[in-house]
Amino acid sequence: MKKDTLEKRTRIANDILYYIYTHIDTHIDIEELSYDLHISKYHMHRIFKEAFGKNIYESIKSIRLQKAANLLLTNRYSTISEIASSCGYSSQSSFIKAFKNRFDFSPKEWRNNGYKEYSNKILEESEFALKSTANFTNLEPKIVKMPYLESYYIRNKGYNVNIKQTWQKLQTWILNSDIKNYKQIALLHDNPTITHLNECQYIACIMTDADNDKLPKFKIANGVYAKFDLVGNHGDMLKFIHWVYHEWLIKSGYETTTKPSYAVYKKNNFLSDDDKFELSFYVSVKF
Numbered sequence: 001m002k003k004d005t006l007e008k009r010t011r012i013a014n015d016i017l018y019y020i021y022t023h024i025d026t027h028i029d030i031e032e033l034s035y036d037l038h039i040s041k042y043h044m045h046r047i048f049k050e051a052f053g054k055n056i057y058e059s060i061k062s063i064r065l066q067k068a069a070n071l072l073l074t075n076r077y078s079t080i081s082e083i084a085s086s087c088g089y090s091s092q093s094s095f096i097k098a099f100k101n102r103f104d105f106s107p108k109e110w111r112n113n114g115y116k117e118y119s120n121k122i123l124e125e126s127e128f129a130l131k132s133t134a135n136f137t138n139l140e141p142k143i144v145k146m147p148y149l150e151s152y153y154i155r156n157k158g159y160n161v162n163i164k165q166t167w168q169k170l171q172t173w174i175l176n177s178d179i180k181n182y183k184q185i186a187l188l189h190d191n192p193t194i195t196h197l198n199e200c201q202y203i204a205c206i207m208t209d210a211d212n213d214k215l216p217k218f219k220i221a222n223g224v225y226a227k228f229d230l231v232g233n234h235g236d237m238l239k240f241i242h243w244v245y246h247e248w249l250i251k252s253g254y255e256t257t258t259k260p261s262y263a264v265y266k267k268n269n270f271l272s273d274d275d276k277f278e279l280s281f282y283v284s285v286k287f
Helices: 004-020 032-035 041-051 057-074 080-086 093-102 107-123 126-129 163-176 236-252
Strands: 141-148 149-157 183-188 201-207 217-220 222-235 261-267 275-287
Touching: 004 032, 004 041, 004 057, 004 217, 032 041, 041 057, 057 080, 057 093, 057 107, 057 222, 057 236, 080 093, 093 107, 107 236, 126 201, 126 236, 141 275, 149 163, 149 183, 163 201, 222 236, 236 261
Parallel strands: none
Antiparallel strands: 141 222, 149 201, 149 217, 183 201, 183 261, 222 275, 261 275
């Protein structure tokens, strides 16, 4: 495939996914989207599946249900019908069926601590997280407004040890290009508290002013975020993310959005000799 063709297809796939995230609570008109992108629906679906491994409708359903799973916990005074509607479901019964198929619990069971059982099973998928003794009880975030962050990136399928190989590839590019000023950012397209780790879309990003003709580029969403500054070992990170979504967020009074969370590294555990990290973690919030 020619370079300009690959770049164009990558840009289209990213534009589609960004549109889904920002319009998830509305009716997503695939016909209108294909018209705006100046390609046929057939090509749009094919490009998206090549990039992400699943079709557009599967992604829309997955993102809506992830949003619903969070809202059921943070919006305790909203009815299940109201949450279903805010996630794009016109029928409460179809929402309940889809939710139970995805999480093995009904929305009511999820609220009544089903989320803890589901989340703990995912935590058990990581031997490193199970060994973590980190405690985040006294950790408090700053609420900040973040700009768009434009970065080069490599996608990694799975939240597991193969992430290290992805970061090593980016580090090789940095060293070969003699780039001095850059930031390393990890973007979590899927929430690893409610998505099995081998299914998570993890994006390793480099933000730099240097030009690159090999890696694709995209923008991390702007907006209001809760920023957590954190230092720890490799296994602490997944445990921390579970704490953010299933303890801090529930008690905070904030609601998260469908924008992916991300981490800006000062020290990257996937590239450090001692497996330690120092980073700022950003969770999109509204009140």
